[in-house]
Amino acid sequence: MKEKILMSKHELCPSCMEIHDVHLIETETSTIFKGIKINCPAKYFFCNNTKEFFSDEELLTNNIQIMKNTYQEKISDSLKNDNYS
């Protein structure tokens, strides 16, 4: 799993309840959506103290939107491929 730190914010971390640099990271996830396996990027916050990933409502909405877009692309790609066979 490759992770990329997009930015860090010094704030109260909801994971460990301490004030420190919370990283916003982007990682590659693979998930099953409507029976189709897709790989797409997802953003999460990361706490260095608890080594936990967490998200807020905005990130969650964003991640779901990216997942749906990736799903749509994959569906239209496989429809295109069917035309050639």
Ligand SMILES: [Zn+2]
């Ligand atoms: Zn923390």
